[in-house]
Each structure stands twice: as C-alpha cells, then as structure tokens.
Amino acid sequence: MKSLKKKGPDICFAMIAAVLACAPLMLNAGILNSSSIVLFLGKCIAFAIVAIGIDLIWGYTGILSLGHGLYFALGGYCMAMYLKLQETGGGITDFMHIGGMTELPLVWRPFNYFPVALILIIAVPGTVAYLIGYFIFRNRVKGVYFSIISQALTWAGYSIFIALSPYTNGNVGITEIKTILGSIKGEAHKQAMFELFYISLAILIVVYAAARFLTSGKFGCLLVAIRDGENRTYFSGYKVSAYKNFIYVVSAVTAGIAGAVFVNFNGSITPSQMTISYSIAMVIWVAIGGRGTIIGAVIGAFLINLCEYNLSSGSMVEIWQYIIGAAFCITILFFKGGIVGIITEQIPAVAEKLKNRKKKTKEA
C-alpha cells in the first residue's frame, strides 16, 4: 500500500503518456476523425509543462505567481522569431517593413541560428526571472505582495510587446509560422506532425522526471519547509531568498520551454498569452489538478483544457467561464488538494469512516 502511494503518481503519469503516445496511431486507424485533436493535444502538452513549473513554485514553495504568462510568452516569442526567420530566409518580415525598417533589427539576428534560438528560449525567461526574483526575494517580499508584483510584471511585458510593434508586430503577434519540422498542415505532412508530437511528449516526460527528481529529495523537503515556515528555514541556516530565486528561475525556464512547444502547435504567438487572465488560468489548472503533487499539475492541465475544447465550442461557450470559476472556488474552499487530494486523502478517509461504522454496527 505504501509503495503504491509512492509510485502511484509515476504510474499515473506513465498511463497519461501512453494514452498520448497512442493518439497519432488512433488518428491513423481512423478512431479519431480529425488531425486537429492531435494538434490540440500537442498544445495540452505545452500547458502541462507550464503547469509543472507553476506547481513547483506555488504548490511546493508557496509562492503564488500570477504572471507566468510572461515567461510562457517569452519562450514562445523566441521560438516564433526563429520560425519566422526560417520562412523569410533571414530577411525582414512584413511588419518590419510597415514599421519602416530596412534591415533586420539586431535583436532578431541571433534567431537565425537554431542552436542559439534554443539557448535563448531557456536563457531569456531565465535571466528575466533571475533579475526580477533577485530583487524581490532579497527584499523578502512575499505572499500577496509578490502575487501583485508578478501580475504587474506580466502586464508590463504585455504593454511593451504591443508598444514595440515594429519588432513584435504588436497586437497581432507573430503569425502564420510553420513548425521546426516544417509545415504540419494537411495529409501530406502528417508524418512531420507526428514527429513533432512525439518530440513534445518526450520534452514533457523529461520535465516531469526532472521535477520529480527535484522534489523527491532534501531539496523538495526544503521547498515545503519554506512554504510552511519561511522564518524557521532561515533559522535552520538556509539562505531562503537564494532558494526561492532558484526555484523561480527553474519554473520560469519551464514556462519558456512550454511556450516554445506551444508555438509549434498553435502556429502563432500573440501578446494575449501574456495577459493576466491567461496567467491565472494556468494557476487554476494546478489548483484543480492538485497542487503540491507534480502529477496533479499534469492532470489539471489536460483535464481543464480538454473540457474547454469539448464544451466551449458548442452551446456552453458562454457559461464555460462561469463553470471554471465555480470549480476553482469549490476546489479552494473544500478540496485543497484538488483532484489528486480527493483520490489520495478524501476518498480513503470516507472509506475508513464507513469501515468503522460497519464495525460498530457489527459490534452492536
């Protein structure tokens, strides 16, 4: 029983990964009727990756960031800039023309090279998070104040990207881009789409494994210790601010990677990925799935997005936002552990009660 509790999350994750791996096969066999569902699952993989990052910082360390959309979009833009340049062959884009530029701006140039672009996908969100985190955590800003600052930051990012429209194409964002494997639209490019899907799945597995490794040992204990008693952790001799900054950077980098995966499947990136509501949606996935358990973040991201995909297209489109809001409130008020908490704690507790009652009636 104990080993099941320990291995349960990993088994569950293996099952999710296996089902995902089957999706392209099911499409080939005709069980799934449209390739858009595979594309959508690819986006869900990206969402699951960013959810893991948020779970690390919120579920484990207790720092509620409402601005992870910023890092998600930064990673996404880095990827999109590379992909756009692939299309133009290193030349300037339409929107730069309209913006009055005659040659490729300096900030775009590194994105001509794939390895550099890959490094920047990690380095840009990481550096931004490090600088922001350094000042915030060193000054021991915490709790709701941190959440407010994180919101303001993503809003600032949103405004900057719109203001710099000759570089970023403002509101419209970088659109009509192909993937790293070329076009995936249409029957002819099905193979490329499958390959892309499996690459993304592999990234998700690696991110999951890394997060499990981080949270299983002493480091994981420390994150929980910081969440439950920050002062006490300082008085155990740990430089808590450095730990917080480290995990903040890790989660920002995770979000950046997720953004890069997302762009491939979405075909565009816009500043709307940087909005506060988008960032809060990510937090809701983690809360409903179950914070403080990596698997909970993955479950939440898939479940909510799949529900949204199926429900928000039909007659439910108008009330979907209310449903998700209500689900979030109910989770926070009554089921702190989310779905994972219901399965691992609430249901066993109820079962135990029933057992005891049966025993009592038998004795009576």
Added chain:
Amino acid sequence: MAVNDVALEINNISVCFDGFYALTDVRTRVMRNTVHFFIGPNGAGKTTLLDIICARTKPTAGTVIFHPKNREPVRLTGMKEYKIVNEGVGRKFQVPSVFVNLSVEENMILALKGHKGIFDSIFRKTTKEELECIHNTLKRVSLDGKSGERAGSLAHGEKQWLEIAMQLVSKPEIIMLDEPAAGMGKPETFKTGEILKEIKKDCTIIVIEHDMDFVKQAADIVTVLHEGKFLMEGNVNEVLADKTVQAVYLGRGGEHDA
C-alpha cells in the same frame, strides 16, 4: 569545567520599539560550557534579547560578540540570521515551529550541520553516519519510533522534543532555548534538565524559563532581567535569596509555579 572562557559577549544592548525601551543597556557574559538562564517577569525583555542575538531584531545600540572555539571572535550584530546559524548559534522558538508537513526524519535532515547550499540540497545524499546521528539523537528524546511520522501529527510536548533534537543534531556551539519546558509535564521537564546538563559538555546553552524547579535543577548561572534592565546575576541560590529579585519577581503572585 575545563575551559571556562567567554562564549558570548552582550555589550550594552538597548532596543527601542517606537519610543518604548524593551531593553536598556543590558550587558552580560555567557561562559562556555555552562547552562545560562535568563529569568524575569513577563515583559522583562528575555525573548527580545534572544531575538537580538540571532538577528531577528536589530538593536538600537550595542553589540553581541560570539567567541567560537579556536577561531577569531565574530560580531553577530548586523549579520544575516542564516549566517549566524551557520556560525554555530542555534535557536529554538517559544512556539514549537517544526515543519508540520515533513516527517520527523526529514525535519532532522534539514537541521543537520553544513551543506546548506542549493546544489548540495539537490544532489548530495545524506550519509549513513548522518542518518545514524539522527537516529541516536531521536533516541535520546524518545522519538526514535516516530521517525516516519508527519511532524504535524506529534503531540505538543513531542514537538518541543523534536525541536530540541533538531538543535542537537545541528551541533551548534551555542543553543538558545526559549521556554523549552513549556507544555511539558514534571517528568519530561526533569528529563529536559538532565539532557541540558549532559550536552553542556559540548556546547553552551542559553535558556529562558519560568519553571523555578527547572531553573534550580539545571542552571549554572542565572541572569535576572526586569523591565528591560539588568537586575542581577549569580548562581541559583544567590539569585533566589536576593531581596530585590524576590520583590520584583517572586512577589508577583507565584509566577514561578506556572
């Protein structure tokens, strides 16, 4: 009492909270390998004094100097709290503050001496010797059967024990205990006293306590504070015999029985 030199110097400490002097010009010396008690009525400034030593509160004036064994003296005032801990000055708070969502053993692992950096925390495995040391320390406070339990599920007294054990396993040179016997029964309090007497061979212990029997049992030196001022210092009998001490402290409706 082989080496009986100074471990901690408290020099003319004053603290002012918005015009209210919580401590005024307090100075004393804590000798190495002794159990040094600070007593005094409520509001005397005992906890504030500990807060200053471990840098939870900044003093308005004065300095605290720590004399580590075989090393140069260290000025604690103005240092960050986690650095003070790593210098070897540990603190147990009045309210038990163990990490409730971690197991007893995990609490102890976090308290181990050294290896407090991020990369050590991620990649370094806890060694066999360290685990053995944890096990032995838990045995000492009769918690060895509960190492896998959530610390939050322990009883109040057990949490106190766990905190003391966490201090012991971090092998500090000075341990500061804020009311270690609070919430303990007579036999447990006695046992705490015996443990203090035993561990003073390896380190210096500063204790705040109200329980007079406990003070009599374990104290080498007692410092009495009153309304933020140093009142007197001496061994237990001297202090208890003093008329002023009786007037300000013992005369206050039997606080020592509490």
